[in-house]
Amino acid sequence: MAIVKSKILKQLASNYPNFLKKDLKKFTNIILSEIKQALKRGDRVELRGFGIFSTKTQKARISRNPKTGEKVNTPEKKTINFKMAKEMFKKLNNGK
Known part of the structure; x- marks a missing residue:
């Protein structure tokens, strides 16, 4: 199940009832x-x-279309990399 912004806002509103919802959204x-x-x-x-x-930069490369087998130029692009913190890793794996 994915977490969406509306669920985060609902959780924040329930944890902090003294804040207005529009302020939490902002x-x-x-x-x-x-x-x-x-x-x-x-x-x-x-x-x-x-x-x-x-962010990491992927170099430009020549790839192929899997459907047709045709070669396609793929331009350089940036990707987002996420590295989990040790605390989060321990919580997910040990349940503490």
Whole structure:
């Protein structure tokens, strides 16, 4: 099951009932947009206890279309890499 922004907002609203929902939504949007902008600049984003987001560049290459077997030029592109924090790894694997 995927986590969507609306579920995060519901959980935040139930944990912090004294905050308005529109403020929580604005806060969440600011955090996500800052993460996006940092990754776009090529910076690394570290969320302690959760993990690290960084970008890697895939070189341009010649690949092939699996349906037709035709060679296709694939341009250089950036991908997002995520490395889980040790705390998160331990929680997922030990259940603590």
